[in-house]
Amino acid sequence: MKVAILGANGFVGGRLFEVWRRRGPHAPRAVVRSPAGLARIARFAEPDWRLADARDPAALAAAFAGCAAVVHCVVGDERVIAATVDPVYRAAAAAGVRDLVYLSSASVHGQNPPAGTDENSPLRDDQPISYNNAKVRAERRLRALAADGRVRATILRPGIVLGPRSRWGTDVVEALLDSRAWWIGGGAGLCNSIQVDNLVHAIEQVLAKPEAAGGTYLVGDAETVTWRDLYLGLAASAGRGAEAFAEAIPAGIAPRGWRERLGALKSSDPVQAVLPWFSPRLKGAVNAALARWQAAPPGNPWALPAAPARPRANLEMTLLFACATKLPHEKAARALAYRPPVTFADGLRETIAWLALAGYPVTPPAKD
Amino acid sequence: MNGPGPLRVGLVGCGAIVQSSHAPVLRTLAAAGRVAVAAVVDPDVPRREKIGRLFPGARLLAGIEELAAGEIAVAIVASPVRFHAEQTIRLLENGVHVLCEKPLAPTLAEGEAMAAAAARTGRVLAVGLFRRFFPAWEAVAEIIAARTFGALRRFEIQEGGPFNWPAATPSFFDARQAGGGVLLDAGVHVLDSLMWWLGEPAALRYADDAEGGLEATSRLELDYADGPARIQGTVLLSRDGKTSNRWTLVFERGTVVWRAGEACALEFRPDGAKHWFVSRLETDTPAGRGPAGSYPQAFTRQMLDVLDAAAQGRAPRVSADEALRSLRLIERCYRERTPLRFEAL
Numbered sequence: 161m162k163v164a165i166l167g168a169n170g171f172v173g174g175r176l177f178e179v180w181r182r183r184g185p186h187a188p189r190a191v192v193r194s195p196a197g198l199a200r201i202a203r204f205a206e207p208d209w210r211l212a213d214a215r216d217p218a219a220l221a222a223a224f225a226g227c228a229a230v231v232h233c234v235v236g237d238e239r240v241i242a243a244t245v246d247p248v249y250r251a252a253a254a255a256g257v258r259d260l261v262y263l264s265s266a267s268v269h270g271q272n273p274p275a276g277t278d279e280n281s282p283l284r285d286d287q288p289i290s291y292n293n294a295k296v297r298a299e300r301r302l303r304a305l306a307a308d309g310r311v312r313a314t315i316l317r318p319g320i321v322l323g324p325r326s327r328w329g330t331d332v333v334e335a336l337l338d339s340r341a342w343w344i345g346g347g348a349g350l351c352n353s354i355q356v357d358n359l360v361h362a363i364e365q366v367l368a369k370p371e372a373a374g375g376t377y378l379v380g381d382a383e384t385v386t387w388r389d390l391y392l393g394l395a396a397s398a399g400r401g402a403e404a405f406a407e408a409i410p411a412g413i414a415p416r417g418w419r420e421r422l423g424a425l426k427s428s429d430p431v432q433a434v435l436p437w438f439s440p441r442l443k444g445a446v447n448a449a450l451a452r453w454q455a456a457p458p459g460n461p462w463a464l465p466a467a468p469a470r471p472r473a474n475l476e477m478t479l480l481f482a483c484a485t486k487l488p489h490e491k492a493a494r495a496l497a498y499r500p501p502v503t504f505a506d507g508l509r510e511t512i513a514w515l516a517l518a519g520y521p522v523t524p525p526a527k528d
Numbered sequence: 529m530n531g532p533g534p535l536r537v538g539l540v541g542c543g544a545i546v547q548s549s550h551a552p553v554l555r556t557l558a559a560a561g562r563v564a565v566a567a568v569v570d571p572d573v574p575r576r577e578k579i580g581r582l583f584p585g586a587r588l589l590a591g592i593e594e595l596a597a598g599e600i601a602v603a604i605v606a607s608p609v610r611f612h613a614e615q616t617i618r619l620l621e622n623g624v625h626v627l628c629e630k631p632l633a634p635t636l637a638e639g640e641a642m643a644a645a646a647a648r649t650g651r652v653l654a655v656g657l658f659r660r661f662f663p664a665w666e667a668v669a670e671i672i673a674a675r676t677f678g679a680l681r682r683f684e685i686q687e688g689g690p691f692n693w694p695a696a697t698p699s700f701f702d703a704r705q706a707g708g709g710v711l712l713d714a715g716v717h718v719l720d721s722l723m724w725w726l727g728e729p730a731a732l733r734y735a736d737d738a739e740g741g742l743e744a745t746s747r748l749e750l751d752y753a754d755g756p757a758r759i760q761g762t763v764l765l766s767r768d769g770k771t772s773n774r775w776t777l778v779f780e781r782g783t784v785v786w787r788a789g790e791a792c793a794l795e796f797r798p799d800g801a802k803h804w805f806v807s808r809l810e811t812d813t814p815a816g817r818g819p820a821g822s823y824p825q826a827f828t829r830q831m832l833d834v835l836d837a838a839a840q841g842r843a844p845r846v847s848a849d850e851a852l853r854s855l856r857l858i859e860r861c862y863r864e865r866t867p868l869r870f871e872a873l
Contacts, residue, residue: 181739195698199691199767202701202709205740211698324870325769514870517745518769519686 161228163367164189164257166214166248169197171325172263173233175356176363177201186367191223214244220251229259229367238294245301253310259373260311261366263359264299266319266352266378266487267292271479278488279317279376289476299376306374314366315376318359319352319487320480322390323507324514326356332394333520341395342408342471344481347388351480352487354380355507358500365496372495383504384486390508397512397522408471410478534558535835538567538600538624539583540592540615541607542575543696545629549658549827550604551582556828558583562835566600570607575696592618600624602838606656608699609707613638616653617645625652625838627831631716632851634707636859643848652837654830654844655851657720661829662791663809663820665721668777671784672725677798678780680726680759685775687788688714688766691744701742709742710767712858718763719854720846726752726759728853734861735868737768744768747868748861791823 163180167173168190180188181204190201190209201207210223214234224230230252234244245262252260269277270287283300285293299315306313322328335341362379366372388402395404473481492498502510512524537554539546557563565583570576571590580588589595592603592615603619605612606629613633616626626646632655633639646653659665672680688710691700699705700713722729731751736743745766752759764771773788782798797804809820821829830845837844 195695196691198701202742517870519764
């Protein structure tokens with residue numbers, strides 16, 4: 161079937177387009193905001209693409225015309241997350257699209273969810289991470305919209321999406337190469353990973369199982385893995401080991417200075433909510449003043465040479481490294497016949513192979 | 529000024545490169561009395577009106593066929609590459625000197641036809657490989673030629689990142705219009721520099737990630753003869769993933785690093801030295817020593833070179849024949865391409 165991939169220039173959307181162009185089963189149509197988003201899509205002969213802003217229902221409806229399904233893979237900050245739900249649903253309905261697959265996030269349950277968390281666990285939109293709250297509200301809004309029954313809206317909640325081009329791979333390898341890699345607690349916390357190709361499989365299963373469409377599903381890798389497994393696997397590709405990772409100071413443990421507190425206040429939900437009321441000019445002036453005020457004081461020119469400062473983790477990474485719960489995907493297995501086809505080891509190998517191809521000085525482990 | 533008055537210039541194409549670079553250069557030259565922009569040409573009305581507002585005296589035209597005979601003396605052709613040959617040849621045949629944006633043409637055959645038209649008409653055909661005017665590139669050329677650190681032995685070039693050029697149209701990504709992907713679009717600068725510095729490679733291996741369309745990542749391995757010795761190098765180009773955007777040249781007695789886009793800076797470390805030298809290039813002038821140039825200045829110097837070449841009847845620094853050398857190498861790469869897939873590693 162013809163499926164529109166909204167955000168096909170991103171990590172997940174790009175992979176979905178690539179996989180379907182190579183082997184089907186669906187005919188993908190890339191929907192991106194600007195011509196610059198076509199670089200990866202254009203690798204294929206005569207790619208099907210449309211330009212549309214994910215906040216513009218008329219442009220989206222035109223882009224979705226003739227598609228049986230839409231996969232919403234748009235990546236963005238809290239405002240983009242909030243602003244793209246209504247237009248996408250309404251455009252899908254107007255274009256006669258049957259299925260909408262919305263890529264939410266397992267982080268709606270928090271980065272360190274309690275044991276026993278599953279799709280039925282109540283969600284909160286007053287979490288300390290604004291991104292989580294935005295995804296919770298987006299899910300609620302989508303459910304409210306889909307109550308009209310015009311489009312079947314299925315919500316997928318992937319965890320940490322790994323694989324070729326994943327920032328979780330590139331960021332760690334870059335930090336390793338720059339000798340600034342770190343973890344917390346030796347990386348013993350659980351990483352609720354999902355290989356990008358397993359997420360592709362989950363999307364395909366939603367489209368293949370109309371009887372299960374319309375639900376909400378957590379999806380992840382088959383294995384239970386730790387951050388240590390991921391980090392050491394990446395480190396080995398660069399000839400490094402556990403010694404390459406400094407033990408970071410978790411957020412909330414070290415006292416925060418007024419500069420950091422001001423930064424946190426700026427990005428908090430209440431402040432973000434009222435910002436649109438002010439003119440861009442005023443916001444620009446205030447931001448510039450705050451930036452000057454927040455800038456770290458110049459170093460003491462007479463200071464003794466010091467050892468590098470211990471890295472300090474932000475709240476999101478602190479919570480992720482503290483995670484002790486493997487999120488289940490039994491519901492997806494049962495209703496969607498979700499059977500993650502890529503093992504963690506194979507996914508890691510592909511990630512490293514892509515990094516090598518992208519010019520990083522890493523060596524993928526030998527194939528079994 | 530002592531000349532016959534400002535040269536009348538036409539802008540053909542009103543995309544991002546004109547907005548960001550050619551228009552500011554022409555405004556500066558117009559203020560200095562060197563040029564007068566007489567025509568702004570683009571079939572897209574809002575685009576030509578936007579650029580036209582910068583040049584109040586210019587006629588706004590939909591196509592070059594609307595130009596009157598003698599209306600312009602010099603044209604900057606900055607349209608999508610598939611129009612370069614047709615427009616440039618027509619302008620040359622009408623007696624107009626041309627600065628054609630890079631890549632010169634989507635195919636070698638079209639490029640050769642353009643060069644032939646320039647030779648036939650005696651007009652200047654310069655190619656917008658503006659990095660030739662970077663002081664940093666001039667310095668690297670000198671370091672290689674003078675063997676300042678001994679002979680060059682190997683190099684590693686990485687350039688590019690997720691595509692973020694504010695393209696006005698999707699023509700970059702339309703195989704029928706673009707003629708090639710990252711190798712032709714960005715790689716033409718890299719291969720032009722290597723042709724300038726090292727000449728023809730003795731051998732090459734090329735791979736890219738195109739799957740029937742336009743490549744987003746290219747990898748090139750090059751081998752040059754240097755007397756009995758070899759110079760071996762790799763080039764990685766991407767409009768997909770992040771790269772280091774670093775050119776590393778390893779000589780017998782030291783290493784030189786150029787960071788892509790830094791018009792006027794180089795880094796080097798002589799072998800055995802503990803530290804890197806990070807240098808800003810300066811030039812001696814009668815008024816004292818000063819910065820050797822800048823990124824915008826490369827466009828200004830390029831345009832001045834075209835104007836001087838037209839006035840003096842000499843070849844420009846980057847002639848069509850010069851540009852054909854890298855275009856020829858690119859065609860060879862495409863002809864000998866092998867697939868680049870991480871799944872195969």
